[in-house]
Amino acid sequence: MRLFTCQSCGNHVYFENVRCTRCGYTLGFLPDRIEVSALEETGQGRWRALAAPEDAAYRACANSAQYEVCNWMIPERDPDPLCVSCRLNRTIPDLSVAGNQTLWQRLETQKRRLVYSLLRLDLPVQPRHRDPAGLAFDFLADPASAFNEQRRVLTGHAGGLITLNIAEADPAAREQMRKEMAEPYRTILGHFRHESGHYYWDRLVRDREWLGEFRSRFGDETLDYQQALQRHHAQGPPPGWRERFVTAYASSHPWEDWAETWAHYLHIVDTLETARSFGVDVRLKTTGQQPMAKGQGFDPYSQTDFTPILDNWLPLAFALNSLNRSMGHEDAYPFVLAPPAVEKLQLVHRIIRNQSAP
Ligand SMILES: [Zn+2]
Ligand SMILES: [Zn+2]
Ligand SMILES: [Zn+2]
Known part of the structure; x- marks a missing residue:
């Protein structure tokens, strides 16, 4: 990951930041430029990005204002309400369940790091609902009455669909799974990277x-x-x-x-x-x-x-x-x-x- 800078004040900022801690400017990530940018609101939900030429206008991803789970921007010419990362979602966690919004936030934060790398590597990143060879994500929870192992949601990939058990975003649950599986390392980002490997094997190697x-x-x-x-x-x-x-x-x-x-x-x-x-x-x-x-x-x-x-x-x-x-x-x-x-x-x-x- 690159080191990003607020164009308004020169402060170094994190990829995940939504506001500059020094000058207070709103920040967002511009996937088309692979750059975090300071943003100025120009009215009607449009933003001018300091990192982009004067004429380039952006909108915030719908998952930003509504759920605060995203800081990515969408170029004005792109009609999709969701950013290139969020539009890959097919199923998001049930937000009527307490705690799920926090778990979802953690998942999206790590997913954007995966998408950053895919964009940097010029790999195809298209949502499956638009391209049959594209990619989709299901973020699922174990059913409440999952007494037997059979009904647990398994993290995995099949035909472009990556399924992640949202319990992976709970550090205690993940640590327990890490021990059960005798793994030296288990992270959400590691899961995303691993499952994307199965997807790109189908696309780049299989045929x-x-x-x-x-x-x-x-x-x-x-x-x-x-x-x-x-x-x-x-x-x-x-x-x-x-x-x-x-x-x-x-x-x-x-x-x-x-x-x-x-x-x-x-x-x-x-x-x-x-x-x-x-x-x-x-x-x-x-x-x-x-x-x-x-x-x-x-x-x-x-x-x-x-x-x-x-x-x-x-x-x-x-x-x-x-x-x-x-x-x-x-x-x-x-x-x-x-x-x-x-x-x-x-x-x-x-x-x-x-x-x-x-
Ligand atoms: Zn700043
Ligand atoms: Zn988004
Ligand atoms: Zn695997």
Whole structure:
């Protein structure tokens, strides 16, 4: 994620901010420019964005005024009442249930971080109600009388529809699930990134020239999926999985391996962008790496080659983990990238770059 600045006063602001804490200007995100902008109201629900040319007018996403769950803007020429992120929703949580609005807010905040990355990578982001090959989200709650496991809402992807159990937005419930699943890391954003991986596999790999290369790296995805998952949950990962997979879950089936690898690719690229936009360039003295010359830009989202991304990521992840340990926290990136996992990341990188090439 880039570092954003209020154009009215020069204050640095968060991606999520709706108001500048220094000058009080209203802030919103302009997805067409991938920029947070200070905004001036010009009447009749229209806004002038300081980050955009004089003539560009915007409206606020309908989920902003009505529910305060969104800070994205819509260019005047776009008739949709919802922004490019909110229009992907098919089902939102039942807001008559106490607490659901807060859970929904948390989900949307993380979903916009996913959409930011998808836009940065030039990946197609179309709502499924407009494009049959598009994307949709269902945010569902377990039924109140869910006494048996069978009726629990499972987070997952099918045919462009990503379903998320809204309990994932409750930190206590998520921590319990993380322990039950013996995962080192479980976040809402991680879920979104993982499930988007399944969606883009369908779009970019399934019926495309990449399938052969996918199979040579990830294995044969025609293997029975349900059986593979049952075996994984019953027996756990195979011995030595760390030598081949980015996570234990990735070893369950080639589709899950792809989705986990895809999620890691997004973790890496976006976290690197955040570090770079803050001027953080980690070089370990012992390796003799030279810091980049001042002013030399490095945009992980637009690298042709994966190697510089990895070379920049490894020392940064080490530094991040060390910082967290100094604060008594768990590792920020509790993973080791073995060579086969790196090769898989490389393939994800090539597929993304190739689809977004003009
Ligand atoms: Zn300001
Ligand atoms: Zn919105
Ligand atoms: Zn999955």
